[in-house]
Amino acid sequence: MLRLEKRPQPSRALSLSTPLIAVVVTMIAGGLLFAALGKNPFEAIRTIFWDPLFGEYAFYYRPQLLVKGAPLILIAIGLSLGFRAGIWNIGAEGQYIIGALCGAGAGLAFYPSDSVFLFPFMVIAGALGGWAWGMIPALLKVKFGTNEILVSLMLVYVADQLLAKMSLGLLKNPEGFGFPGSRNIADWESATSWIAADYGLHWGVAAAMIAVILAYILLNKHILGFNIRLSGEAPRAARFAGVNPTRLILFCLGTSGALAGLAGLFEVSGPSGQVNIDFAAGYGFTAIIVAFLGRLHPVGILLAGLLMALTYIGGDIAESQLQLPAAAIQVFQGMLLFFLLALDLLTNYRVKFAIQGAA
């Protein structure tokens, strides 16, 4: 008979190693899934995890790692702050879309300006857009006690419709021959987020790095970070210590919204290049997995974001080379979160073998 015994302290060693174990277990389960789909599991796993890094065309795929990883890391850093405090923003996808719309809209209003202030202006507009979208669930929660999970998620669908409306209406390229979608921002010298497209470097990558460092400092050295952690781990103690929950909700949802908005702006003015109906690629949802896989820790999120980016790139390769369905990668990512959550048990509890009846 198995019995669980709560550890007085969560095991640090296991806390660090469970994400790795989860990845390995997911690879095995994923291999079985790919085998069930009639693909060679070893070839599929190699194509997804090895080829983008060390394969023949790795020189092309490696920069992609930064391109796909940057938005995931940027969004996940923001989400992790709230998740730590028990504030659940799951509408990052919507904040990402609104950030892109506001940033691109602010830039396109001045087309074809070549001012050096244009791009910074777009960045601010993008961050503000995401922030405002994140503040809706925050304010409703603070004012009326509304559940932020449901409100932030509903706003994703609203943002989706706004995106469709904007790419067919206000932001549509006047010289686009009636096709949906805005002007190409990536080709517009003063508005693009690309620094060096050949190396996959854009301002989003830089912003992601800065976010990782700032989040690390915030959580480890700043009283606000301490309060965030306290509210999540010991809500009662936090109340006695005088932590202001209102401020915390506004800060966490606002910050994660702003970071998601930034991710959207950098994406729309670089890798994606234009506002269009199919702009939203699900980064906002995958970032939830990234945040958990990274143990809600900034450095962990950095690594998890790169790993998740790898599955995107490897999935694309496997789709074109092995005809592995794109949805298989989505299942793979979902499984990863499952195994991770299941293995978390070992961090907080000790599994003991006990004689039946003794307990």
Next chain:
Amino acid sequence: MDLSAINPVLLIASLMVAATPLLLAAIGELVVERAGVLNLGVEGMMIVGAIAGFAISVETTSPFLGVIAAALCGALLSLLFAFLTQFALANQVASGLALTLFGLGLSALMGQSYVGVRPPAMARLDIPVLSDLPVVGPILFSHDPILYFGLGLTAAVWAWLKYARGGLVLRAVGENHDAAHALGYNVVRVRVLAIMFGGACAGIGGAYISLIRVPQWTEGMTAGIGWIALALVVFASWKPWRALLGAYLFGGINVLQLNLQAAGVAIPVEYLAMSPYLITILVLVIMSADKSGAPASLGRAFHASH
């Protein structure tokens, strides 16, 4: 714009159809939450139910087998959540999200060969005299059997929660799991069964969308209905009859905005399409003031050692 094209009788009849998947999923989640568990995986279980029901219906040409398969698949998927939250003691919010993300991927994978296929139609109720009555006929007596099943289920859940011993145990577990445990009830077993019931209901709700409401299979076709069902449970203050009222209200809004789109109202299609989500937020805001109906142990993990 031609508003006279909107026929009120047909509007009410199609409102009931639009409300049924919401009602089924919401009643299931209501029972889960009354047992003290918050399962955010409704959307994932619904979409897997939608494709499972669709696939089995197409393969066996029997929509009833499809609906049963959808219920089984929904319950099976919910077992994953039950394992994570009840045995591995994982965070319920995170586990529910995982279930939704996983379900969306799984359904896309399962549904690849079913895009563009037409499912077999489910026979509608056809009572010689009653179904032909004007106004009352199309509204009350000529729907598909699942719609009536949804109404019956609402009544059954209400009566079970209120009068049955099992319902009392379930509510006790949801209000105070430590007390229920001390009384000798098996908290984990009650919760696992409730979670499976919720999964089966969500599965049937999903199958209703892909088999009757739409009827076809497209990726991500539940489009947030599972999430609206979660909001509906809050709206209903965890009471079955109010869930029915809420489902018809939401169904009505959805049907009305679709009718307005078709009638060519001057409001852009996109703004009409976002209205159900905005109204959900509005309703949540109004209902959030009163949390007295919420089960006291909602969302808290239970382990006998605590």
